[in-house]
Amino acid sequence: MLKLERINAAYKDLQVLWDVSIEVNEGELVTLVGPNGAGKTTTLKVISGLLKPTSGSISFQGRSLRKESAHKIVELGISQVPEGGKIFTGMSVLENLELGAFVARARQDKDRTLKWVYEIFPRLEERKNQRAGTLSGGERQMLAIGRALMSKPKLLLLDEPSFGLAPILVDQIFDMITEINRQGVTVLLVEQNVRAALELAHRAYVIENGRIVGQGAGEDLLSFESVRRAYLG
Amino acid sequence: MHVMLVQSLVFGILVGALYGLAAVGLSLVFGVTKLLNVAHGELLMFGGYATFWIFTLYGVDPFLALPVTMIFLILIGVIVYGLLFARMVKLSEETKIQNTLLVGFGLSLILQNLALRLWTADDRGVTTAYSGWAFTLLGVRFPIVRVASLGIALAALGALHLFLQKTYTGKAIRATAEDWEAASLMGIDIHRIYLLAFVLGTAMAGIAGALVSVGYSIEPNMGLEWTLIALIVMVLGGLGSIMGTFVGGIVLGVTQALTSCFIGGTYREVVGLLIFLLVLIFRPQGLFGAKER
Numbered sequence: 001m002l003k004l005e006r007i008n009a010a011y012k013d014l015q016v017l018w019d020v021s022i023e024v025n026e027g028e029l030v031t032l033v034g035p036n037g038a039g040k041t042t043t044l045k046v047i048s049g050l051l052k053p054t055s056g057s058i059s060f061q062g063r064s065l066r067k068e069s070a071h072k073i074v075e076l077g078i079s080q081v082p083e084g085g086k087i088f089t090g091m092s093v094l095e096n097l098e099l100g101a102f103v104a105r106a107r108q109d110k111d112r113t114l115k116w117v118y119e120i121f122p123r124l125e126e127r128k129n130q131r132a133g134t135l136s137g138g139e140r141q142m143l144a145i146g147r148a149l150m151s152k153p154k155l156l157l158l159d160e161p162s163f164g165l166a167p168i169l170v171d172q173i174f175d176m177i178t179e180i181n182r183q184g185v186t187v188l189l190v191e192q193n194v195r196a197a198l199e200l201a202h203r204a205y206v207i208e209n210g211r212i213v214g215q216g217a218g219e220d221l222l223s224f225e226s227v228r229r230a231y232l233g
Numbered sequence: 234m235h236v237m238l239v240q241s242l243v244f245g246i247l248v249g250a251l252y253g254l255a256a257v258g259l260s261l262v263f264g265v266t267k268l269l270n271v272a273h274g275e276l277l278m279f280g281g282y283a284t285f286w287i288f289t290l291y292g293v294d295p296f297l298a299l300p301v302t303m304i305f306l307i308l309i310g311v312i313v314y315g316l317l318f319a320r321m322v323k324l325s326e327e328t329k330i331q332n333t334l335l336v337g338f339g340l341s342l343i344l345q346n347l348a349l350r351l352w353t354a355d356d357r358g359v360t361t362a363y364s365g366w367a368f369t370l371l372g373v374r375f376p377i378v379r380v381a382s383l384g385i386a387l388a389a390l391g392a393l394h395l396f397l398q399k400t401y402t403g404k405a406i407r408a409t410a411e412d413w414e415a416a417s418l419m420g421i422d423i424h425r426i427y428l429l430a431f432v433l434g435t436a437m438a439g440i441a442g443a444l445v446s447v448g449y450s451i452e453p454n455m456g457l458e459w460t461l462i463a464l465i466v467m468v469l470g471g472l473g474s475i476m477g478t479f480v481g482g483i484v485l486g487v488t489q490a491l492t493s494c495f496i497g498g499t500y501r502e503v504v505g506l507l508i509f510l511l512v513l514i515f516r517p518q519g520l521f522g523a524k525e526r
């Protein structure tokens with residue numbers, strides 16, 4: 001469904017990604033794990049069109065994304081939950097969700113999708129008229145995910161959704177991600193919370209210093225020696 | 234003495250409404266595109282001359298001509314944005330500020346000279362049959378065109394407010410203002426939003442200019458003063474609130490009027506700048522802006 005082949009990417013002169021190749025098949029829940037600064041966020045930015053790669057190819061459902069702008073990529077069915085959620089704090093919870101359904105494809109079905117999102121995150125319905133800036137950390141993350149779902153994505157990109165959350169909330173968020181995937185949304189999950197992510201995912205990639213250094217089934221990587229040593233202690 | 238005070242207050246409020254209108258345009262453009270358009274006052278001036286032209290050439294009533302003036306200004310906005318500012322929004326933070334200022338000053342000089350050629354350096358104004366009409370209430374004079382202008386300014390701001398709050402496009406504008414990266418992840422074409430915000434800002438400036446040409450007068454050098462006024466009011470009102478900006482305009486108008494009345498006309502502008510500095514020092518979020526962001 002999504003295929004990155006030998007992607008190189010840079011911020012100005014600073015090269016950050018080196019020959020990154022990643023594949024995500026329809027229906028899968030794939031995770032990309034690695035230490036801080038490894039290039040996980042950058043990889044997601046390349047996929048969602050916020051950063052154009054310097055070389056390499058990237059395609060989604062057989063269609064090249066190299067020249068597509070970020071808003072067009074959303075229209076094609078890829079939605080990203082950015083690092084930290086980046087919800088619109090000055091707007092209400094409902095307005096945030098409405099903005100998630102901005103693209104024409106999603107806007108027609110807005111009301112139905114909204115019901116679905118409220119089923120997954122009942123808390124958002126309770127808070128719908130509240131200003132998003134008043135939400136707690138966990139609620140903000142739920143809103144960010146719910147907002148991304150409002151675009152009816154085929155592929156959902158999640159950038160460290162567990163970051164900064166209490167362990168009990170992390171479990172909740174991960175359960176919800178599993179549920180979203182079970183309902184047919186393909187997921188690429190970026191995490192530093194390696195153990196939890198590997199347990200959840202069908203397959204995983206390990207990234208270090210901008211290079212993919214390991215890949216395999218989630219459980220296999222759990223026993224992968226270097227991963228054990230580096231992240232699981 | 235009492236009547237004089239109330240009269241100053243009334244004149245201050247009436248001119249302040251136009252300050253508010255001028256500032257809302259500048260503030261909208263700045264809030265969304267992060268571009269400070271120092272040629273905003275010249276765009277406002279063109280709204281005035283457009284009205285003046287339509288009135289003198291075709292005899293169309295200036296208030297009825299408002300839609301035409303707006304369309305004219307929207308066209309200018311599209312050209313100016315497409316030719317100049319569309320490049321600026323793509324620059325990185327540091328170069329953006331200086332390049333935008335340079336381009337803005339250049340543009341304001343060009344527009345000034347254009348106005349000088351087309352309409353000479355004379356003060357111009359639109360004088361209709363009803364321009365001198367006024368009603369008096371308890372000894373206080375209310376010039377009818379200025380009162381009507383207040384109504385139109387309120388209507389324009391109200392319409393803009395509703396548009397931004399209620400429509401999908403309006404919400405996309407607010408989202409882009411808050412975080413352009415998150416907005417583009419919503420599938421919003423932020424460059425179209427930038428253009429739209431810029432054009433809305435120009436249209437607001439156009440209405441303000443039209444009202445200035447009816448209630449006051451216009452001349453080719455007026456732009457800088459109006460840019461300054463809009464800047465002061467934008468800071469007074471705080472970004473992101475239309476009503477806050479409008480009230481900021483009234484505050485400036487009233488302060489200026491009271492200053493002229495009690496201290497002397499020469500201090501009008503100084504007082505404006507003084508308020509500007511005080512607000513920047515003590516309430517950088519504006520008189521009515523929320524503290525956290």
Ligand SMILES: Nc1ncnc2c1ncn2[C@@H]1O[C@H](COP(=O)(O)OP(=O)(O)O)[C@@H](O)[C@H]1O
Binds near residue numbers: 011
């Ligand atoms: N906007 C940016 N400009 C310059 N360098 C950046 C920028 N964003 C990230 N980097 C650098 O790119 C590298 C990878 O960052 P990132 O993709 O955010 O890593 P991760 O998400 O895995 O923590 C880091 O060295 C980081 O300092």
Ligand SMILES: [Mg+2]
Binds near residue numbers: 041042083
């Ligand atoms: Mg990151």
